[in-house]
Amino acid sequence: QQQVKQSPQSLIVQKGGISIINCAYENTAFDYFPWYQQFPGKGPALLIAIRPDVSEKKEGRFTISFNKSAKQFSLHIMDSQPGDSATYFCAASGAGGGNKLTFGTGTQLKVEL
Amino acid sequence: KAGVTQTPRYLIKTRGQQVTLSCSPISGHRSVSWYQQTPGQGLQFLFEYFSETQRNKGNFPGRFSGRQFSNSRSEMNVSTLELGDSALYLCASSWSGGGAISEQFFGPGTRLTVL
Numbered sequence: 001q002q003q004v005k006q007s008p009q010s011l012i013v014q015k016g017g018i019s020i021i022n023c024a025y026e027n028t029a030f031d032y033f034p035w036y037q038q039f040p041g042k043g044p045a046l047l048i049a050i051r052p053d054v055s056e057k058k059e060g061r062f063t064i065s066f067n068k069s070a071k072q073f074s075l076h077i078m079d080s081q082p083g084d085s086a087t088y089f090c091a092a093s094g095a096g097g098g099n100k101l102t103f104g105t106g107t108q109l110k111v112e113l
Numbered sequence: 114k115a116g117v118t119q120t121p122r123y124l125i126k127t128r129g130q131q132v133t134l135s136c137s138p139i140s141g142h143r144s145v146s147w148y149q150q151t152p153g154q155g156l157q158f159l160f161e162y163f164s165e166t167q168r169n170k171g172n173f174p175g176r177f178s179g180r181q182f183s184n185s186r187s188e189m190n191v192s193t194l195e196l197g198d199s200a201l202y203l204c205a206s207s208w209s210g211g212g213a214i215s216e217q218f219f220g221p222g223t224r225l226t227v228l
Contacts, residue, residue, distance in 0.1 A: 034216070043117075043203050043219035044156075089156060098169040099144050099207050099217055103156040 003027050004092050006104025013111050019077040021107045023090035026071065031094035034101070035064065035075045038087045047088075048075070080111045115140065117206050117220035125226045131192040134223045138185050138206030144168075145187040146217065147179060150201040159202075162187050163209060191225075199227045 005024045013019045025033075031052055036044035050057045050064040050073065057064045063076040077084055090104040118137045126132050138145050146169075147159040158171040162181035179189040185206075191198055201224050205217040 036219075041221075043221045046216055046218060049216065091156075098161050098163070099146050099205075099209055099215070100158045100161060100169045100171070101146075101148075101156075101205075101217065102158070105155050 003030075003102050004090060004104045006090050006107060008107060009105070010108040011110070013080045013109065015080065015082060015111055015113050017080050017111075019080045019084065019109055019111070020074060021088055021090070021109070022072065022074045023092075023104050024070075024072045025092050025102075027092070027094075027102075028071065029094050030092040030102075032092065033064070033066065033073050034091050034093075035062075036089045036091065036103075038089065038106075044089060077109075080109075082111045082113060085110050117204055117218055119202075119204050119220040119223050121223060122221065123224045123226075125228060126194050127228050128194055128196060130194050131190060132194060132225060133188055133190045134202055134204075134225075136187045136189075136204030136206075136220060138187070138204075139218060142206040142208050142218075143185055144207045144209035144215075144217075145181055145185065146205045146207075147187070147189050148203040148205065148219075149173075150203055150222070151199075156203070159189065194227045196227050198225065200225060 034049035035047045038044040061078045066073045091101040144163045146161040161169040165181045176192045181187045201222040203222045204220045207215045207217045
């Protein structure tokens with residue numbers, strides 16, 4: 001059972017544009033929602049994370065928006081750059097699961113010049 | 114601080130063999146989790162160890178096992194390898210004090226190919 005649904009599967013954005021990736025979860029006991037960035041041949045790198053007590057968190061060009069009632073959260077990458085081209089994963093944990101992360105299926109982002 | 118290290122980085126095995134992968138967490142981190150990444154199934158949780166005890170386990174067969182040592186280093190073992198075990202195996206470490214969820218940092222992974 002997939003508990004975190006991620007869309008789109010792939011995304012092409014022009015340099016300077018805004019990249020938006022969406023995730024939806026089912027388990028209401030999840031209480032930690034990180035986003036990871038992965039380049040080919042590398043492990044995922046933590047970008048930004050949010051807990052349900054806030055609706056938005058911003059770090060540099062990266063913003064997470066969180067809608068608890070809709071059980072959805074999204075990553076916004078402002079002023080997207082070619083160096084942002086990577087695969088992005090949303091994830092969720094909680095529900096007494098220790099550090100177990102349930103991942104979305106990933107979004108392959110390409111930022112074109 | 115040094116990041117999470119995993120050895121070896123690449124492995125080629127044949128069906129039926131067994132394999133052991135190693136992970137050294139970030140200094141001071143006590144939790145180590147293992148994930149399998151494949152194109153078809155994505156990132157899937159295998160298990161988590163904290164203070165040498167398995168704290169959580171994913172839905173993988175018993176051929177997949179792990180352990181953690183007193184210095185927090187961890188190993189995972191896969192016995193009787195199958196073709197479908199070909200994957201990138203990722204280790205993630207976190208401080209995870211007091212049972213609270215904490216940030217997890219991933220290593221570069223071990224690429225296992227089963228022939």
